[in-house]
Amino acid sequence: MYVATKGGERAIEAAHQWLAEARRGDPAVPELSIAQISEQMTLAVNRVMAEGSLYDPDLAALAIKQARGDLIEAIFLIRAYRTTLPRFGGALPVETDEMAVTRRISATFKDVPGGQVLGPTFDYTHRLLDFALMADGDAPQATRKPAETQPVPHILQLLDRDGLMEPLTQGEATPPDLTREPLEMPADRPLRLQALARGDEGFVLSMAYSTQRGYGRTHAFVGELRIGTCAVEMEIPELGFAVEIGEIELTECETVNQFTGSKTEPAQFTRGYGLVMGQSERKAISMSLVDRALRWDELGEENTGAPAQDAEFVLYHCDNIQATGFLEHIKLPHYVDFQSELELIRKLRRDAGAETCKEAAE
Structure with a gap:
């Protein structure tokens, strides 16, 4: 016989206490400060901010x-806290043309106005464990130039x-705010970009990755990837x-994709776009590739049935x-549901x- 566990409230309180103890770890080890996490785990912090909106x-x-x-639990905490904040206005769109860049690269052009700025990146490391980090030594001092404060053209x-790139179009209507209104289908590009920006x-x-393996018929080049700070104005x-x-620190990616043309448009390059809060270039590049895959309908392309081309599948x-x-x-109690399944079986x-006995008797 299956029965509900007694004393659930006391058990939950004890679980909370155990969780707090597990979170703290060995009391002999100094506790992490908020400043340490913020300064030394910046990529994790950036992801939580971006997906937590x-x-x-x-x-x-x-x-x-x-x-x-x-990190997903942390994102949950941030989103829950965000719902308690009053909204007193809206900022103007940020101008990424005026970004003070700390990293700016292109895979399509070697020599670009303003030059390539490698910035802080794992791209050129050997992916070998650095055991020197286990010793509490002084942080290495990098030789670097300050962030470019002059406007850097895209x-x-x-x-x-x-005239080889599709022209940029500016929508007239203010796009819906995904943080305040539920996602509805069909979703236009501004709404899709919002969902991707805070998607996992x-x-x-x-x-x-699926689009790069052939599920989506897009072959992309990173036209530009830039990271830096932008002024927020109101x-x-x-x-x-x-x-x-x-x-605000942002990561922006524009990809260049081939487009063979349609009945109404000539052969040209098309864009994929990604913009994410903080330094999160993997997410920005991924976002731009998926954005381009989802544009098949507006560009008059064929839907090959690739998952990345299915807006409802991706966004939901x-x-x-x-x-x-x-x-x-x-994992929460489903005792009644399970009892009904058990009785059915x-x-x-x-x-x-x-029925078997009846057949045997016949």
Whole structure:
């Protein structure tokens, strides 16, 4: 006989205490500070901010600490906190042309205006464990030039000049805000980009990888990848002009994709676009590849049935908080449901046994 466990409230309280003890670890080891996480685990902090839709490095670091390093749990905490914040206005669109870049590369042109800026990257490391990091020594001092503060033109403007790149179009209507309104289908490009920007990095990466393996008929080049800070401005009605309220670090990626043309458009290059909060270039590149794959309809291309071309499949499954909630709810009590399944199986077995006996008797 299956019965419900007694004393559930006391058990849950004890589980919370055990969780706090497990999070702290050995008391003899110094506890991680929020500043340490924020300064030394920046890529994890950036991911939590991007997928949590809240730009605050300290709060993201706090969430990572509270979640014991489980980034999806930390993202959940940040999104939950975000819902408690009052909204007092909206910022103007950021101008990435005016980004103070710390990293800027192109895989399509070697010599570009402003030069290639490698910046802090794992691209040229040997992927060997650095055991020197186990010793608490002084941090190495890098030889680097300061961030480029002058406006740096986008590299794809070189193709724009020759008419080889599809023209940029500016929508007139303000796109819906995915953080305040539920996702609805069909979703236009601004809404798709919002969903991808805060989608799970691993899922978006897998979708992007599938397009590179042939599921989507797109062959992309990184036209430009740039990382840096942009000013955030807000219009103040009482003043009649915009004022800068802060800065935000962003990663932007534009990919160049071949387009053989259609009945209405000539052969040209098309764009994939990715923009993510913080330094998150893997996510930005993945986002741009998936964005391009999802544009098959508006470009008049054939839908090959690739998963990355299915907007409903991609957008409804890329959100890790929704996915986690649906997945993890199955570990909660389902005693009544299971009892009904159990009785059904027993009945089917009894009926099958009776039928077998009847056949044997005949």
